Amino acid sequence: MPVNYITIAIIMKFFRLSIYAVLFTALYFPFKSNAQGEKFLTVKINESKATVQPTMWGVFFEDINLGADGGIYAELVKNRSFEFSRPLMGWKVQQKLAKEGSVLVINRKEENASNPRFIRVVADHASRGDLGLTNEGFRGMGIKKELKYDFSVMYRQQSAGVKMHVELTDSAGKIIGAASLSPNEAGAGWHKASVSFIASATVLKAKMNVWIEGNGVIDLDMISLFPTDTWKNRPGGMRADMIQLLADMKPGFIRFPGGCIVEGFDLSTRYQWKKTIGPVEQRQLIINRWNTEFAHRPAPDYFQTFGLGFFEYFQLAEDIGAEPLPILNCGMACQFNTAEVVPLNELDPYIRDALDLIEFANGDVSTTWGKVRADLGHPLPFQLKMMGVGNENWGPQYVERLTAFTKAIKAKYPGFKIVNSSGTDPEGGRFDYLDGELRKMNADIIDEHYYRKPEWFFANARRYDNYPRTGSKIFGGEYAAQSDKTVSVNNKNNWLTALSEAAFMTGLERNADVVVMASYAPLFAHIDGWQWTPDLIWVNNLQSYGTPDYYVQKLYALNKGTKVVPITLNNDVVAGQDSLYASAVTDAAANELIIKIVNASARPQPTVINVQGAKKLASKGLATLLQSDDLNRVNSFDDPQKLSPKESAIVVKGNKINYTAAPYSFSVIKVQQL
Ligand code: AHR
Numbered sequence: 001m002p003v004n005y006i007t008i009a010i011i012m013k014f015f016r017l018s019i020y021a022v023l024f025t026a027l028y029f030p031f032k033s034n035a036q037g038e039k040f041l042t043v044k045i046n047e048s049k050a051t052v053q054p055t056m057w058g059v060f061f062e063d064i065n066l067g068a069d070g071g072i073y074a075e076l077v078k079n080r081s082f083e084f085s086r087p088l089m090g091w092k093v094q095q096k097l098a099k100e101g102s103v104l105v106i107n108r109k110e111e112n113a114s115n116p117r118f119i120r121v122v123a124d125h126a127s128r129g130d131l132g133l134t135n136e137g138f139r140g141m142g143i144k145k146e147l148k149y150d151f152s153v154m155y156r157q158q159s160a161g162v163k164m165h166v167e168l169t170d171s172a173g174k175i176i177g178a179a180s181l182s183p184n185e186a187g188a189g190w191h192k193a194s195v196s197f198i199a200s201a202t203v204l205k206a207k208m209n210v211w212i213e214g215n216g217v218i219d220l221d222m223i224s225l226f227p228t229d230t231w232k233n234r235p236g237g238m239r240a241d242m243i244q245l246l247a248d249m250k251p252g253f254i255r256f257p258g259g260c261i262v263e264g265f266d267l268s269t270r271y272q273w274k275k276t277i278g279p280v281e282q283r284q285l286i287i288n289r290w291n292t293e294f295a296h297r298p299a300p301d302y303f304q305t306f307g308l309g310f311f312e313y314f315q316l317a318e319d320i321g322a323e324p325l326p327i328l329n330c331g332m333a334c335q336f337n338t339a340e341v342v343p344l345n346e347l348d349p350y351i352r353d354a355l356d357l358i359e360f361a362n363g364d365v366s367t368t369w370g371k372v373r374a375d376l377g378h379p380l381p382f383q384l385k386m387m388g389v390g391n392e393n394w395g396p397q398y399v400e401r402l403t404a405f406t407k408a409i410k411a412k413y414p415g416f417k418i419v420n421s422s423g424t425d426p427e428g429g430r431f432d433y434l435d436g437e438l439r440k441m442n443a444d445i446i447d448e449h450y451y452r453k454p455e456w457f458f459a460n461a462r463r464y465d466n467y468p469r470t471g472s473k474i475f476g477g478e479y480a481a482q483s484d485k486t487v488s489v490n491n492k493n494n495w496l497t498a499l500s501e502a503a504f505m506t507g508l509e510r511n512a513d514v515v516v517m518a519s520y521a522p523l524f525a526h527i528d529g530w531q532w533t534p535d536l537i538w539v540n541n542l543q544s545y546g547t548p549d550y551y552v553q554k555l556y557a558l559n560k561g562t563k564v565v566p567i568t569l570n571n572d573v574v575a576g577q578d579s580l581y582a583s584a585v586t587d588a589a590a591n592e593l594i595i596k597i598v599n600a601s602a603r604p605q606p607t608v609i610n611v612q613g614a615k616k617l618a619s620k621g622l623a624t625l626l627q628s629d630d631l632n633r634v635n636s637f638d639d640p641q642k643l644s645p646k647e648s649a650i651v652v653k654g655n656k657i658n659y660t661a662a663p664y665s666f667s668v669i670k671v672q673q674l
Pocket of ligand 1: 062064258259260261392424478521522532
């Protein structure tokens with residue numbers, strides 16, 4: 001009988017020993033192998049175990065850690081319409097000759113409830129540098145040499161006669177780009193003025209001055225600055241480097257916009273998609289719940305302008321070839337915060353939002369919401385197939401509300417899939433209750449979240465081997481190994497966390513008949529504005545890099561295959577014996593066998609992989625390796641690819657692949673069938 005390493009590991013964990021105990025155990029109880037220490041693995045290439053869904057490996061975007069404003073939404077001006085709780089947050093009024101009332105914040109709530117505030121500037125023979133406003137950006141503005149920038153402003157002239165001069169400055173105050181514009185539309189209404197200019201230097205944390213010159217009174221709103229190198233060069237678009245990292249993964253789906261963002265601190269701050277579409281100046285800003293969530297990481301300037309709204313999310317999904325997975329509020333606010341619920345007799349507007357969203361995404365242009373989509377520039381449907389109802393909601397209140405949503409959605413759209421919450425944790429009373437209730441309801445897809453230590457990920461590689469094979473499917477909607485503990489500021493995206501996720505994911509892949517989707521969480525973090533670690537991709541104002549966890553996700557997504565085939569060691573799945581983990585798929589289009597192997601031990605592990613059932617294998621294959629002897633290794637802005645995949649050729653002899661899994665490594669082996 002082979003030693004049961006998982007049991008030993010769990011016992012040692014019980015005694016509060018670390019992952020090193022798991023590795024130590026494996027080292028001192030080597031699994032059965034030959035004199036050379038080779039392990040004999042068997043792949044049965046024609047015995048398909050499951051179909052891998054095209055959605056299998058996706059991404060989860062939430063506006064946390066400056067994910068949207070200050071992140072992928074490329075707007076450089078913070079608080080562009082003066083709607084933050086403090087209207088001049090992010091701005092500094094520049095007024096050389098102190099005159100009361102020269103810059104006034106005016107609130108016209110009765111006239112414009114979604115964008116009530118603007119600035120009135122009274123200029124009295126002002127010269128450049130006398131009177132104006134400076135914006136600090138989101139932890140500064142990232143400016144690139146020789147790139148064109150688009151400045152725009154909405155204005156209303158009370159009395160004509162002023163000019164505007166825009167400048168970008170570096171930290172020493174040196175001007176690195178400037179332009180002037182003359183508002184020339186008179187009359188009572190609002191107009192938009194814009195001007196573009198080229199920056200003369202690259203600066204990580206620039207500022208922007210807007211000087212008012214001359215004589216007159218002018219109202220200003222929506223003061224905006226965008227780089228022109230946005231994703232697909234869309235004006236007012238998204239940061240291309242960040243989106244490129246997503247596109248490079250070829251994710252099967254994108255879940256958005258949260259996360260707890262969907263729930264809100266209370267119901268008034270829940271995410272409401274209808275308020276996030278249409279002209280940006282009409283999208284009503286709200287506080288971002290991560291603004292106040294963590295006393296240890298306060299972010300008083302964190303708001304949601306919704307410049308990135310549901311239309312843009314659908315467009316993004318389409319751009320990167322991912323199925324959209326919107327998550328909607330189910331009538332419950334965050335249960336860690338206020339736990340407010342809407343009474344069942346007032347749930348209808350929430351359900352209406354869900355039904356209207358399906359029509360917005362898929363409806364013919366003759367429908368009310370299909371027409372809205374068409375008017376926004378997308379007459380063709382977005383082909384929405386699924387939607388999440390609730391994020392991490394739990395308890396009977398959730399079941400009651402979910403039941404009402406499900407009934408209404410299925411009545412109108414019978415084939416539409418609903419993603420259902422199983423709460424915050426992958427085990428325990430709340431989880432068991434919801435899992436039971438959801439299975440009784442024959443829920444389409446159950447969303448499980450795991451924020452756990454690396455030990456948990458290693459030990460749970462078999463989690464789904466014994467899940468029911470019929471009924472509800474599983475979505476691993478949010479997971480990330482915590483090098484320290486959940487919400488600790490000390491969590492690192494190190495190689496140990498990534499390796500443990502890679503090991504766990506062999507279990508997801510092996511059980512692709514049950515697990516139909518999975519995504520790491522959270523996706524992005526700004527180095528100067530994060531609230532939560534670990535995160536898949538780190539950014540500053542100019543750069544972005546993938547963590548080791550990112551490369552694990554990417555390797556799975558790029559090598560997802562189409563059918564799962566068995567890979568075994570002594571007739572057992574490879575799930576931790578001697579610290580080895582493995583799964584295998586075939587890819588119909590490329591006619592390839594793809595094997596994933598994790599070696600979580602400190603020594604090389606030679607394997608002989610016997611591929612049974614193959615007509616003929618190519619004599620050469622490709623191995624892509626992520627490896628480091630240092631489990632604490634991380635990537636950084638200085639060395640963004642320190643831990644990144646390396647490719648090498650491998651030799652195949654007949655139906656045998658000899659492959660040595662390097663210490664602490666994740667390998668993807670590809671061999672073509674001829
Ligand atoms: O990913 C960060 C948060 O973790 C998500 O908002 C929430 O769903 C989970 O608790």
